[in-house]
Amino acid sequence: MFEDEAAGTALCFQLIGGTARTCDASPCDDPARWVQVTMLLRTAFIVVIAALVPTVCHAQRTRLDLNGTWEFRLDPRNEGEVQRWHATATPFDDSIEVPGAWQAQGFGTRSGSLRHDYAGTAWYRRTVALPAEWKQKVVRLRIGGAHRETTLFFNGARIGEHRGFSTPFWFDVTNHVRPDSDNVIAIRVSNPGSAPTESPREQEPSRLTGMLNYIGNWGGIYGSVELQATEPTWIEDVYIRSDVDSKITKFLITVRSQATQAYPAEIRVSVSPDSEGSAALRVQPGGDTEVELALSIPNARLWSPEHPHLYNATIALWHSDREYDRVEERFGVRQVTTRGNVLLLNGKPLYLRGYGDDNIEVLTGFPPASRETYLKRLRLARSFGFNAVRYHSMTPAEAFFHAADEAGMLVMAELPVAYTQYFLPHQDLLRGELERVLRTYRNRPSLLSIAFGNELNLSWLATEDERERLLETVADFYHLAKALHPDGLVLSNDGHVVRPTDMVSHFGEGLPDLPTVKHEFGGYYCSLPDISLIDELTGVLLPTWLEAKKQWVEENGLAAQYPLYVRHSQRLQHLGRKAQIERVRRRGDITGYHYWLIVDFPGGTGEGDSWEEGWFDYFWRPKGISPRDGQEINSPVLPLIDADVHDRTLWSDVTKNIAVSISNYGSDDLRDARLSWKLLANEQLIAHEENLRVSVPMGSVQGVSQITIGPVPGKEAQRLELVVTVNGKHTNRWAFWAFPRSALLRHPDTSVYSTVKWAGIARLYPFVRPEAPRGGADGLWITSVLDDAAVRFLRSGGRVWLLADRGQVQPRAEAGFFPEAGGAQGTMVHNHPALDGFPHDGFCDLQFYNLLDGGVPFPLDEWPKDFQPIVGGTRTTTGFLSKSKDLSRVGYIFEARIGEGRLMVTTLRLREHLDEAYPEAIYLFDRLLRYATGRDFAPPIGIGVDELNALTPP
Template sequence: MDTCTRAPVVVNPVLRHDKERRESLDGNWHFRLDPEDTGLAERWFEHGMFAEEIQVPGSWQGQGFGDTTLETIWDFRLDVRALRATYTGTGWYSRRFTLPPRWQDARLWLNFGGVHPTAQVWLNGVCLGENHAPFVPFGFDVTDVVHRTGDNLLVVRVSEDDRAMGMAFNWQGNWSGLYRGVELTATGPSYLDQLWLHPNVDAQQMVVIASVGGPADALGALTLDLTVQPLSAQAEPINVELHFTSACAQVEIPVPDPLLWSPDAPNLYRVDAVLLSEGQVLDARTERTGFVKLSSDGPHLLINDEPYYWRGSGDFLSNPETAAPDTDRARWRRKLQTLRDYGYNHVRCQSYVYAPEYFDAADEVGLLIQSEMGLLGAWSGHSQWHVYQWPQPMPDHYDALRWQWNRVVERDVNHPSANMYCMSNEYGNTAHYPRIAWKGYHETKAIKPTALIIWTDGGYHPDMPADFINSEAGSNRRGDSSGADLPLIQHEFRWWSSFPDVRNIRKFSGAIRPYGAQTALEAAERHGTAHVLPQAAANSQWLQLIEMKGKMEACRRDNPTMAGICHFNAMDANPSPQGVIDEFYERKVADAATWCETNGDTVVLSSLGFDDRVLAAGEQRSVTLFVSDFSHP
């Protein structure tokens, strides 16, 4: 029986080729918790008779499966009920389906967009395999297992084995589940496995690397019809035919004067690929990409050879609607456009990576995303077993960390927004795992040549791989005297927080509870001061804004050659309301135009120190004004 696992696979693509054969299994599934973990021994996979109903995609705790006990939010060490329900343990899903009649003679695949923490999958009582990488979409060849007529029973067991591999997925509670879509796809005997697009700005060409699977003796008859065209302008499509003599083939497609992708002009191209054998369509796929070149010139980071000021935000998996990574593209388009409106052009995902739907929206609005899959050890919080960087790439974890890292880079290879990668958090100036770091650097560049890569966010060492530095602006740029001439982004500036806003409790109708505001409210009620909380939140937000504005402008003024600032954060992160906007990406006190006076391409800066901005009646100040200008063009 052939149960060949594929990873990464494409699930829920933003564009779908009209010759693709793809059916969603999303929606209502049956579900059962297994707190005693007896389901395997009792062979639940043979019947899948679970009484509860659950929605896929989603997390089960976010849908109310569990109890009302407390759990510890691992960096703040708060004991709260963060999600609609609390449960750490095993859960089982089941669903029945029938094949479309037109698929009776096809090769068939069962694909999962993402499961956290660990998945074990059965179809019609046959174990297809497991997945131990929560960030990676995976699939199985089910051609010889599926029933061509009648019902098929699909059962998935989700267990705790690889929760550490989800890293900061767990920042706001231990959620679990099938958090992205599940799909059936059909192909011919040969199929298109991977399709990597490498737009080359300088050469004005699209390098296409395609790999196929299937019978080796069929390779000589395979061709891949490729069509390249911009999405945002009328242009004649460029058509190329690629022939296979081995399982992997490459072609360079000239694209004269390509429309470039940048935060200011996020132009995208559509690439259609159809795999044929003697005129018969075997498989098809549509991908999007963008022509973007990231580079540096001394202290400056460049996009398409123009200097840009990196105006970044951290993100702590703030998805109050879902807890798990949100897969609603429309919601992400609105949220990420809000970030762009407030001047941000970069997001750092702190020790995790979002789902592809997030990158689809980032591609469209013009945001560069820094993904962090913990190759050298992720920010995983505090416990009696580990502090901060964990799991580290020791022999018991390295293979799994490396496999997940590379598969995620492959997953996102065609996204122009997915062009920054970081291997760890805050290793400072100590070189940890240099051989692993350099191997990861070169493997990433081989998959994604345009990517900017750093070994740690929050440190520098001359022997470690870094295309830029993310560290403290006041530490002589790099914390040592190596003389390295690399762009510097100010690290995590600066965690200013307002008071938890009880007025926002009404907004929390999804998977995550307003546990920060609820904690403040419960404490205030014990002391009879609950009535002051709304005004306390409002006043503290104005004070927070004043400090954010004054100190971010001072950092930019005092470090005129700095490449950018990563503001921690643009958005609130329950239970730490540290953003200029809230968790729902809605305004607190400053509108977008006001904040862009601090966080824009061009900013007027004052020579006044922060404390000098408080004046008494009759006092005078002499002020020098500066202009920091990174406008485009």
């Protein structure tokens, strides 16, 4: 299929034998011929909207799309070139679709979590007919991307090879084409080696590795393939630079010629709708000629994520009233600069609300070659408030950049250096990749920065000589990048402070002299693995990590409950996102973050088991969150409060003061902006204030108001929602819980004893006897140790409430409210009489924060399958980068029968927080005390000696 690369150019046709073909770029000076054509077209009822007597034919680049089906053959013994597979007429046995990884199309054998894997050499072959018009043309083959080494053969001749996999690349086949005949194209692609499975520091850097080839050592052609014909003199490169203050856009144009003599020419540039200019040059034979042209674009509309306006530039090469070549380039008028530690876009402070992308393509391996696919994804991410993306150790596909230009997403690209050890051994190849990346994508307004790799950690290098070499190479790369793209930002790496660099992305504090972005931000909080996705993982990856979790779920009798545990883990994960983002937005030394990750990361790689840290699942579907949830924490103008996650409860009869601030990274200063707030209880308005006037300059965080909530009407504990809005459109919301103090237990139904060393009990409940029961089995015994005396009391029919100390149960590991890095937890709060009146909606929200954070998740894996805790959960138990992420059933409040006795266990931090400052602790303690002393205390399941031993002192 032939297509005109310069869309919208007028075409000159000759009607020959009833067919239309493009003419060469010579003057069409036969009016009679055009009249004949016009009459024929009218007869055929074809309406042609074009000038019928053009003065010239516009030059066009004709291209032949070679995507689709190719012959294919694996070459495991690497013998194809010697046996001249590129020249033989014998058909290959297999076929393959281009673009696409060969693993995704069934080639190779199973290896670990890869359904098919093949590492080595393979051959693509295709026969194409080229038109006679291609005589005297320069013909080049363009490959949009291949991994990792590519060799081209054309009509039996070896044309050349390419090493690298970050950009499209070209081969000149002019001297070997056969116009008006069949032509045989053979492409040899090799992907030796394998994807890393060791942990990051243990990986062997024998082959250059980044996220393009980290999950799998994908093989084959991943970009579009085409043949393109031009005149012997053509426009080789266009570099566009804009100055937003002067509204001047400069075009640096490189003209390449295979002509045998020099001649004068002219470059003409037009930018729709009404800017144009020209510049003279003298084309040099057999080489490149550069010319610069500046255009004024009055009233230029600037490109930004919020307003991604794009211009179309037409660049044409003329000589003697003949147009030899033309190209079209989309670009945006925008300028990225820095001022101290402030990042500026078009002269205004910019806050990067970014996400991380690890090239997680669970079906295809390789990234898509489809602009439409990327547009859909990017618009989804934009709807969640993101304005930037960091690609870990890779540069995204060409189609991605064009989609990002259109969607308004800034791109932080990187060279394929997954970790420190890959940098120095491959520095020559990386230098070439750096040049190709910048030359290919420097016109893209979405390209914010290029980094030389991920986490260049000097401490990982064994010798001082290696450290010095790395610093020298970084400096060399930096100066090369600034020479190629002076207007772009250059990062030495993403993860550590290594100078020279224009910006820093790391885990640490903000620097005073450079903009600082939070590296892989978010604490790596995960949700539980979603085993419902198993049947959808039909592509390159076998869902072995999910199948292992499914087996555990079934063995533990959780098949019906597990989906709810997953959903609750996603809710907890989003609570963590909100807390993390709000904390960093309160700071003035940080200019952004890239939240890690946008989609979940699969198991079976060098990162160990799976990381369900994504906002979306493997298929770009939101994990229980809506665009509103994302926008409210990812907003350029973000209302904030000083009540952090540990400070969300209050007594109903008191007031609580809350300071409000605003992080303003919108497009303008907030001057006399409208601030409003409202407080809801059970979705009913109980307090509000409207039209407070506030002002906050761009690029700053400032306190603007104080809100007082309470007293809260009502006799029941209840969940509240505080909603703050700026100018009617920038909204944030927070949950609070109010507890009445007037309803504490005064007269229990039975005697209560306590051997817990805890003054708070006696102060709040004077009826509690500070001793152990002396005989019989009457009453409730509150204890922190289930010793022999307590067990005897239970077996004789007594009631025991074990307020478990961390050191008195096995194992002794404590848990955070939020999971540790790479970990996950889904809690479940059942509608149980023990929690009567305690507000919850089925899981541990922030009303449990102070109770659960630092508490003991008691393992219930060896307990009966039908044992159901009152408050419990399913959580991961293994550590960072573990090869197998184990799951465990845990309890925080649970009950059981022991003989005739009744036992209730709490491992929450009730005792530490039984204080007026923690109304949730007092109120929950009271609910549990009422239950344990009341008639409803009737545990449905009994436990045996093994379970009991786990509760007794070690």
